[in-house]
Amino acid sequence: MVNETFDYVKYLDVKKSIDDRSLNEVVWGHFSNWLLSRNKQDSTLRVLEIGAGIGTMIERLLEASLLQKCHYIVLEPETMFKEAALSRFKGWANKYGCTFKINSEGLWHISNNELDIFIEWIEADANKIDQLFGDKSFDLLLSHAVIDLLPVPTIMSIILDKLKARGACYFSLNFSGNTEFYPAHDSDHKISELYHLDMDSRFPNLDWQPSLTGIALPIWLKKYGCEQVVDGESNWELGEGDSLFIKNILDTIKKALAGFPGLETWLSSRYKELDQEILAISISNRDCFGLK
Numbered sequence: 502m503v504n505e506t507f508d509y510v511k512y513l514d515v516k517k518s519i520d521d522r523s524l525n526e527v528v529w530g531h532f533s534n535w536l537l538s539r540n541k542q543d544s545t546l547r548v549l550e551i552g553a554g555i556g557t558m559i560e561r562l563l564e565a566s567l568l569q570k571c572h573y574i575v576l577e578p579e580t581m582f583k584e585a586a587l588s589r590f591k592g593w594a595n596k597y598g599c600t601f602k603i604n605s606e607g608l609w610h611i612s613n614n615e616l617d618i619f620i621e622w623i624e625a626d627a628n629k630i631d632q633l634f635g636d637k638s639f640d641l642l643l644s645h646a647v648i649d650l651l652p653v654p655t656i657m658s659i660i661l662d663k664l665k666a667r668g669a670c671y672f673s674l675n676f677s678g679n680t681e682f683y684p685a686h687d688s689d690h691k692i693s694e695l696y697h698l699d700m701d702s703r704f705p706n707l708d709w710q711p712s713l714t715g716i717a718l719p720i721w722l723k724k725y726g727c728e729q730v731v732d733g734e735s736n737w738e739l740g741e742g743d744s745l746f747i748k749n750i751l752d753t754i755k756k757a758l759a760g761f762p763g764l765e766t767w768l769s770s771r772y773k774e775l776d777q778e779i780l781a782i783s784i785s786n787r788d789c790f791g792l793k
């Protein structure tokens with residue numbers, strides 16, 4: 502359940518264009534070439550996206566003409582995102598002259614002369630994946646800005662088992678351990694260190710540091726047996742024009758580190774700099790594509 506102090510639907514909407522400019526072009530190139538070549542086959546592409554939020558990755562793929570005939574299954578635990586996604590897809594279909602139909606609860610269809618896309622929206626957590634799908638059920642696994650929230654050592658092999666042989670996975674925007682602020686402040690190092698430690702406390706019983714997911718994930722994929730694993734940086738460079746997004750990051754740090762001595766002084770400088778539009782933040786992420 503989302504428990505944020507800000508409007509999460511708005512946050513994901515604003516995040517879409519920030520992610521667009523941050524995605525690693527080389528990794529995206531491998532991913533899109535794979536999709537273009539797979540689309541030449543006549544059979545329906547079966548896709549699973551874990552943690553789709555309000556559906557912006559589906560829009561991104563549609564806008565890049567990378568989906569044609571597919572059954573796109575979403576696993577998303579947050580109830581309010583389903584309504585937001587439905588409204589976005591209706592709007593998208595309308596804008597691009599496509600037909601949009603609700604076939605049944607959570608099963609939507611977008612079509613025109615070239616598109617035949619079924620979106621099946623399942624309100625569930627990734628830990629239900631084994632109960633919901635058999636092994637080798639999908640041609641493509643996707644997850645964007647989510648894998649660092651999952652217990653990778655226990656769940657990753659279960660997720661990858663759902664992929665058919667020669668299937669592909671694209672896991673993008675995985676945090677990779679670095680948060681920097683400009684202009685510099687004496688407490689920056691301590692604050693970012695504690696913020697990363699807070700992330701790393703997500704799975705106390707696992708030997709796993711979520712804050713280093715972006716670096717560790719390609720190693721996991723190779724260990725599992727994936728081939729042609731490519732990865733690269735997709736850092737967020739936030740500054741002028743990104744005020745709402747930066748404010749949400751400051752609010753997240755405020756919540757995570759509540760009570761830490763010096764936090765209030767640091768935050769009050771940062772919120773002031775945000776108002777003056779002189780605050781910039783750089784956050785390291787990595788994208789990863791692999792073939793099974």
Ligand SMILES: C[S@@+](CC[C@H](N)C(=O)[O-])C[C@H]1O[C@@H](n2cnc3c(N)ncnc32)[C@H](O)[C@@H]1O
Nearest residue numbers: 513552553554557578579626627645646647650
């Ligand atoms: C940072 S948001 C990213 C959403 C979307 N992929 C995007 O980039 O706009 C993280 C998403 O992961 C979902 N999520 C968190 N834990 C999850 C889990 N265990 N299984 C499936 N989804 C999860 C959240 O509900 C949220 O939609």
